[in-house]
Amino acid sequence: MGGSPTNAAAPIAGQTLPPWQPGMLDIHHIHTGRGDALLFVLPDGTSLLNDAAGRRVEQAPFSFPTRPDASRAPGEWIARYVRRALPAGARGLDYALLSHFHGDHIGVVDSSSPASGHGGDYRLAGITEVAEHVPIARLIDRAWPDYRAPGVPDNPTMANYQRFIRWQGQQRGLVVERFEPGRNDQIVLRHQPAAWPQFELRNLYADGRLWNPADERVTDLLPAAARDGSQPGIDENQRSIAFRLRYGRFDYFSGGDLSSPHAQLRAEAPAWLDVETPVARASGPVDVLKANHHGSWDANSPGFLAALQPRAIVVTARADGHPAVNTYLRMRSTQLWPGPRDIFITHLSAATATTTYGVADAAAGGGHILVRVAPGGGSYRIVVLDDSDEAMRVKAVAGPYPAR
Numbered sequence: 001m002g003g004s005p006t007n008a009a010a011p012i013a014g015q016t017l018p019p020w021q022p023g024m025l026d027i028h029h030i031h032t033g034r035g036d037a038l039l040f041v042l043p044d045g046t047s048l049l050n051d052a053a054g055r056r057v058e059q060a061p062f063s064f065p066t067r068p069d070a071s072r073a074p075g076e077w078i079a080r081y082v083r084r085a086l087p088a089g090a091r092g093l094d095y096a097l098l099s100h101f102h103g104d105h106i107g108v109v110d111s112s113s114p115a116s117g118h119g120g121d122y123r124l125a126g127i128t129e130v131a132e133h134v135p136i137a138r139l140i141d142r143a144w145p146d147y148r149a150p151g152v153p154d155n156p157t158m159a160n161y162q163r164f165i166r167w168q169g170q171q172r173g174l175v176v177e178r179f180e181p182g183r184n185d186q187i188v189l190r191h192q193p194a195a196w197p198q199f200e201l202r203n204l205y206a207d208g209r210l211w212n213p214a215d216e217r218v219t220d221l222l223p224a225a226a227r228d229g230s231q232p233g234i235d236e237n238q239r240s241i242a243f244r245l246r247y248g249r250f251d252y253f254s255g256g257d258l259s260s261p262h263a264q265l266r267a268e269a270p271a272w273l274d275v276e277t278p279v280a281r282a283s284g285p286v287d288v289l290k291a292n293h294h295g296s297w298d299a300n301s302p303g304f305l306a307a308l309q310p311r312a313i314v315v316t317a318r319a320d321g322h323p324a325v326n327t328y329l330r331m332r333s334t335q336l337w338p339g340p341r342d343i344f345i346t347h348l349s350a351a352t353a354t355t356t357y358g359v360a361d362a363a364a365g366g367g368h369i370l371v372r373v374a375p376g377g378g379s380y381r382i383v384v385l386d387d388s389d390e391a392m393r394v395k396a397v398a399g400p401y402p403a404r
């Protein structure tokens with residue numbers, strides 16, 4: 001059984017990251033400069049990739065130059081990182097979870113995207129490019145099997161995605177599911193669940209539907225007129241999948257690009273458009289938050305942050321303004337929640353450093369941001385990894401923090 005304590009070496013600045021060991025929970029915020037790619041290695045070695053950014057051609061000002069460099073596409077860099085960070089002997093990813101259908105989370109297919117080399121009738125970018133190099137067993141998105149549902153983009157990327165899942169399902173046995181708010185048994189430990197009973201991944205929200213912890217029921221936040229399209233509703237960002245990962249006393253929140261009119265000072269907006277706050281209340285306080293929408297100006301509203309009260313925040317930056325000055329000030333505000341907090345940013349651009357006041361002093365330096373939770377979930381460290389090459393070199397270590 002895997003329940004015994006490990007004598008894993010602590011990460012040390014200047015040295016190579018010690019490998020994951022059974023019982024640890026690793027959450028890698030992989031920085032390619034193009035958007036989100038979060039790799040979770042769960043206590044029994046089960047793996048989950050949450051999003052796979054990937055526009056091949058740089059599109060300033062919407063993305064940074066590719067990291068480590070432009071010699072490979074972002075999806076291939078992500079796949080190579082996954083291979084390095086998975087447990088020794090792992091054959092591939094147990095799960096891939098796509099928060100929503102935007103290019104900085106699933107990849108952008110355009111004329112520069114090469115065809116699959118496996119014989120499938122699809123092109124490679126983002127999630128499809130990851131799968132070219134690392135087998136994926138289960139894929140979960142917010143819409144399957146109805147990609148004509150309201151809000152789902154009608155574009156070449158989504159057409160390609162549907163060819164991809166059809167071919168992968170027929171030829172490689174890929175299982176595709178729709179994310180179901182409320183469940184805590186859709187993403188589970190697949191290898192040794194009995195050894196780590198302290199682990200839970202709770203599906204909170206997707207597409208306007210929210211789990212309520214008080215009565216364990218799922219409710220629709222949207223009025224009927226917004227649901228049927230006769231009145232403007234939520235946008236694709238606000239349909240993002242959100243979940244809470246729990247391991248012992250440790251809690252972590254990821255909610256894609258959720259946003260809120262309350263972050264934008266749109267006082268005229270109807271209350272139901274603020275999906276962030278009820279999602280955060282359903283979660284309850286967490287140790288670590290992945291900032292919504294890359295820390296953009298329109299996300300991480302006061303009500304959202306006050307409900308989550310994170311001890312640490314990871315901003316997955318892909319453009320100038322990540323994080324935005326107003327958003328950053330909210331993240332720092334002890335009027336929203338008391339106590340210290342540390343903010344980690346995958347890449348702080350020169351423009352952001354000069355316009356987001358105070359951020360340059362607070363940022364620990366850019367790179368891949370790894371949250372490494374100790375066996376049992378009692379404490380965690382946050383490790384900044386050098387993203388200039390593939391050596392997995394530690395730049396800085398924060399913590400250990402006690403989980404609460």
Ligand SMILES: [Zn+2]
Pocket residue numbers: 035036102104105257293294
């Ligand atoms: Zn995004």
